Amino acid sequence: MKKITLIILTVLILILGLPLGISTIKYHNYSPEEVDIKVCSSDIKYFKNSYEDCRKEFLFLADQLDKKFNNVEIFKINVESKIDSNLYIDFCYIPAQKIKSKLLILSSAIHGIEGFVGSGVQQMTMTELLTEQSLDEMGILLIHAMNPYGFKYFRRFTENNVDLNRNCEIDENLYSSKNLGYTKLYNLLNPKGKVNLKSIRNRFFHISAIKKIITASMKILRQAVLQGQYEFQEGIYFGGNDREPQIKLITPVLKKISSEYQIIFNIDLHTGYGEYGTLHLFPNPVKNQKIQNDLEKIFKGYNIDWGNDEDFYTINGDFSNYIGKIIPEKYFLPMVFEFGTLNSQTTFGAIKSLNIVVNENQGNNYGFKTKKDKEIVFKSQLEMYYPSSKKWQTKVIQDSRKMMKSVLKNYNNLKIEDSDSTTQK
Numbered sequence: 001m002k003k004i005t006l007i008i009l010t011v012l013i014l015i016l017g018l019p020l021g022i023s024t025i026k027y028h029n030y031s032p033e034e035v036d037i038k039v040c041s042s043d044i045k046y047f048k049n050s051y052e053d054c055r056k057e058f059l060f061l062a063d064q065l066d067k068k069f070n071n072v073e074i075f076k077i078n079v080e081s082k083i084d085s086n087l088y089i090d091f092c093y094i095p096a097q098k099i100k101s102k103l104l105i106l107s108s109a110i111h112g113i114e115g116f117v118g119s120g121v122q123q124m125t126m127t128e129l130l131t132e133q134s135l136d137e138m139g140i141l142l143i144h145a146m147n148p149y150g151f152k153y154f155r156r157f158t159e160n161n162v163d164l165n166r167n168c169e170i171d172e173n174l175y176s177s178k179n180l181g182y183t184k185l186y187n188l189l190n191p192k193g194k195v196n197l198k199s200i201r202n203r204f205f206h207i208s209a210i211k212k213i214i215t216a217s218m219k220i221l222r223q224a225v226l227q228g229q230y231e232f233q234e235g236i237y238f239g240g241n242d243r244e245p246q247i248k249l250i251t252p253v254l255k256k257i258s259s260e261y262q263i264i265f266n267i268d269l270h271t272g273y274g275e276y277g278t279l280h281l282f283p284n285p286v287k288n289q290k291i292q293n294d295l296e297k298i299f300k301g302y303n304i305d306w307g308n309d310e311d312f313y314t315i316n317g318d319f320s321n322y323i324g325k326i327i328p329e330k331y332f333l334p335m336v337f338e339f340g341t342l343n344s345q346t347t348f349g350a351i352k353s354l355n356i357v358v359n360e361n362q363g364n365n366y367g368f369k370t371k372k373d374k375e376i377v378f379k380s381q382l383e384m385y386y387p388s389s390k391k392w393q394t395k396v397i398q399d400s401r402k403m404m405k406s407v408l409k410n411y412n413n414l415k416i417e418d419s420d421s422t423t424q425k
């Protein structure tokens with residue numbers, strides 16, 4: 001009798017435990033498949049490993065452009081910090097050289113650590129793509145490192161733990177709004193105490209997340225987590241209590257430069273969302289049909305994610321749409337580039353990405369149990385926003401070059417006679 005009980009127990013443990021064990025091993029060894037491409041040194045040269053080096057190169061290239069074009073303006077905004085007086089947002093503005101008709105704003109590092117890639121794409125654009133012809137009627141404003149603290153100290157968020165891309169809004173009500181879905185997930189998203197990667201919580205993070213996915217749905221969860229929240233300053237995706245000082249300081253710059261043009265078009269550069277090595281066009285939903293049509297013309301031949309996919313989510317307080325809101329009298333076109341890293345469109349990739357963001361933020365709030373834990377979390381976060389793979393880096397620059405060439409041409413060719421509409425989405 002005892003033997004039978006033992007056998008039944010063993011079988012039960014195997015039936016229940018095996019999938020758990022397999023999924024746990026799979027989860028902890030998860031990494032996306034490498035892209036099939038030949039590494040090219042003339043592409044990866046655009047990647048630097050510190051905020052200072054990226055900034056130095058940006059300023060060097062801005063100087064080169066100043067020599068090549070008329071009336072170039074290079075200026076900076078110092079971002080206040082409790083620990084560092086050398087945090088700058090840098091601007092390089094090249095006005096349209098003949099007729100001021102269209103403006104392109106190419107911005108990087110609103111999510112600090114994503115700036116390594118954003119800066120690389122800006123450097124490539126400045127080095128290779130800004131020809132005299134492309135700047136006859138189009139001006140370009142390059143904004144480097146909107147969140148220099150996060151860039152320099154390897155964080156997505158600012159020194160105040162604010163997600164700047166949830167912070168940009170003219171309607172004050174956003175900052176007192178509630179995200180009830182987030183509140184329900186609070187404990188999963190914001191654990192207290194030092195990060196311990198060997199803890200049960202961390203070993204089985206994927207199981208806790210999957211349980212939530214089963215009770216709600218992936219779409220609802222993704223939305224609740226990622227749309228931003230305005231209640232918990234220590235929490236992930238905190239959008240702030242007011243516009244952050246740097247957003248307030250950038251605002252008059254954007255207004256002044258935009259005022260001279262008829263159409264304003266922003267490309268905001270991000271990493272971390274989507275399929276490994278793929279450049280996703282991922283704007284916050286645009287309802288205005290004309291804006292959609294014009295963006296389709298500019299990105300002809302490419303797929304824009306308009307929000308029909310299962311993995312889509314919307315966000316509050318994003319920078320790109322904010323530009324449109326502060327210049328309501330202008331015709332404005334928003335766009336976001338997302339360079340995919342961890343296959344976050346898949347369930348495992350999404351959970352892994354979330355696990356990394358949670359651990360990094362917990363470590364920032366409470367510290368780490370061991371030095372090793374700190375190193376692992378740091379490294380996995382860096383891989384998520386700035387993959388070390390030279391193949392990935394080559395692909396990002398090659399895809400961006402190809403797309404930006406065609407975007408500059410198509411944007412220059414966009415007809416503006418009907419584009420004086422003031423309707424924003």
Ligand SMILES: [Zn+2]
Nearest residue numbers: 111114270271
């Ligand atoms: Zn981002």
